[in-house]
Amino acid sequence: MDGTNIALTLFFLYWLAVIMLERKGILKKYNISTYGPVLMIRTTHGLKLLDKLAIPKKAWRVYADIGIRLMFIGMIAMFLVIILSDLAMLASIGDNSMPEPGKFNEARNIFLIPGVNEFIPLTWGIIALVVTLVVHEFSHAILCRVENIRVKSMGILLAVVPIGGFAEPDEEELFGKKEEEITYENDPYGDRRLGITINDDEPEKKVVKTDEKIATRTQRARILAAGVMANFVVALIAFTLLFGPVLGAMSPLGDTMIVDVAEDSPAYAAGIRENMVITQIDDTQIGNVNDMLEYLEGLDTGTMVTLHAASDRIISTYDVEVIDPDIEPSGISIQSIVEDSPASAAGLEAGTSIMYIDGSPIRSYTDFQSIMNTSVPGQEVTVEIGREDTEGTTSYNVTLAQHPDVETKGFLGVVTSYDGQVATSLGISVGEFPATAYLELFKSIPQMLKGLAGWIILLGLPIIGFAGEGFPGFSGTLAQFYEPVGWAEPFGIGVFWLANALLWIGWLNFYVGLFNCLPAVPLDGGHVFRDYMNAFLFRVTGNEEKAEHLSALVAATFAMLILMSFLFMIFGPYIVHGF
Missing domain, CATH: 2.30.42.10 (PDZ domain)
Structure with missing residues (x-):
């Protein structure tokens, strides 16, 4: 049984345990709710801290007002991206240029779930996701207290491991309505909590209108936009640190890496191994593969050279003998x-x-x-x-x-095409990675944000990278090409961990913030869109009930359109080319 099957087995055993504990009422006893395999563990501890954090109310309202404007900008931008993507895919069907199904449109890669999305590494992805969800939810909670909306509880979301945090505002005060409490007794399968109706005879959730909505439209918008604003602020801080002092503390060792060593060669006997980065031969610095080949050219068999090579960023010297100066070029x-x-x-x-x-x-x-x-x-x-x-x-x-x-x-x-592997007269084969140019290009991304290309690179960096190869972070073989310098030198490999954490925290916060801008309920952008649409339609019709009905219909239409667009992106290539 492979690791994936073991993990799935353990997950389903955990889910079975959750179902049993819920049916026995044990989870309810400890104020724990379930949504499928996800546990919502509530607590009232920390609510006083929210009141203290909410004291500079004027500053928080300015913060949230900026968030509302950014939310509408993100809403328009994301909706245009979806529409343009749909139009491009429809056009590709007409001219028979629809791309074949691939990893970019697989369902698991549409969702930003670490361990499921193959582009998001599990460890850094979980760290980034937890940060993203915690700052998002607690920003909602702080703005609730700023606007004097009660926060009933806070807590963590648990699915075997913690996957985020939440704050639970009083929906009656926030939205002016009170919903019937749904428990295991009246919703044993969780379908009503997910909005699923099993049959037409099933009674709908009772909604009792209060005499007056406590939160105004502006207050609700501030509370809902606060989460998006928090994600954007965290992304800005993470990217500022990453593209500033962190990348500035990295220096390339060289562009030439050993990719193969003949086991019967003097180089192997001297201790040379694969994945070492060559920095110098004798007194000559080696910047790339051609530098190395030019230096070795003309050396006779039996000539001894001193090879400087780095392994895990530690440079050592090796005395190696030239064994075959007449190697045919690889072409x-x-x-x-x-x-x-x-x-x-x-x-x-x-x-x-x-x-x-x-x-x-x-x-x-x-x-x-x-x-x-x-x-x-x-x-x-x-x-x-x-x-x-x-x-x-x-x-x-x-x-x-x-x-x-x-x-x-x-x-x-x-x-x-070039396979990147070149045989040398030392009995080793080397390859070249443009480490120096790559780092400089990476550092130049903030300057590129003045144009559309920079934003495309930033948004697609972990998935597409600079040339379609993707960029998972400074780890594995890639990290071998760089060393920490300056302030980061004492931290060693820690600077690469910091870079990876900042990369994924920034990228995931930015994406989650944009996603929540979409005008689709239950996303924050969907609630704000429906509220402002309601106000606009009320001005047009002068009828509150009609405006509320029409705004709900428009919001539902947008939500369905966005859902169908995502499904089209996933299944469109399969429909054209077959499953």
Whole structure:
């Protein structure tokens, strides 16, 4: 039985225990409610603290008023994103360009649940989710006390492990209505608590209107917007710390990593292992793979070099012998040939590899790019091609055309790929990760927020990253390329933990804040939207009952439209391409 099955088994055993304890009335005895497998553990301790925190009422109201405006901005932005996504998907059906089903539209990846969403790491995701829910709910609670709305209880949400916190305002004071209490006796399966009607004969929840709503529309909006505002503020603080002092305390060790070591090589005997980052050979700094290859070029067999390599950010030196200076370049693979291009005219074929151009070895994509960047239209070059099933190379004379994007540059007309692994004369293979450029690009994100591209990068960072690879954080192999410097040096690996925590706390708070802006009940944005729609329709109709009915209908329509949009995003590709 694998880990997933064990976890599911334990979870269902826990859920069974919850059901049994609820039926025996044990949970109710301790003021614990259940929503499926989620326990709401209530307490009245800490309510006095809310009153103390709510003392600067004017400041809190200004805070919440800003939150209302941000909520409407987020509401419009999120609704436009959903509508544009739907239109793009509908257009793709018309021109047969609907993307095939993939991980980006899987149902589990639509929801921001750590351990379920494959893009969100479990540990950092849980930490971020707890912070997100706690600040959201307690902001509601503080604004309730600011507006003199009673908070009945506070507590934690538990589903095997704590998944968040909550504050329970008095709904009669907040919304001006009192609902019939639903317990296990009148709702044994929990369907009514979830808004599900089993049959038409089932009595509806009784709603008793009070003579007067205690909270005004503005007060309710402040209370509801406070949670969203808290998420945005926490996201701002987290990202400010991340993109400022934390990333500023990281320095790249180098871009060259050892990806393979021959076990019978002197390098292996000297202690060289995979995933070490090479920083220096003898007295020469190694910035990238080409720096290393250029230094080793021309060294004779038996020459000893001192290799500086870092493992877990600790740099050690290793004396390594050159064993094979005449290694054939690995080349770059030709994935496809551009039609009517010089490569096509010369007879180059997909599935082969470019090994040499004008006698210069192509050991990496950097070599190929460097040669092509210095070429000119009309230049004749000799391209040597290698095939997997044939020894040696075949030469082709190719006259370069004008590059379609840069008039002064030559154009060969091949689409290439590079596996990133280069064999060296030391009996090791190395790969290159642009650690320096990656960190600089990461630091530049705040400057990019002046344009739309920056916001797209920030919103999609953990999922898409900078080039579709996603960015889970500074962990695993990626963390090997960096070391803490300055104030963070004494903390060692702790600075990477801090960076990961800030990344996920910022990103999840930002996303949850935006999601709660959507005009769909029961989300905060849905309640605020319905309240303001009610006020607008009352001005138009002059009839309070009619305005309330129409606003509820409009809000329900928006909620259904948003739900259907999410379902379309998930199932659209499967409907077109099949399940």
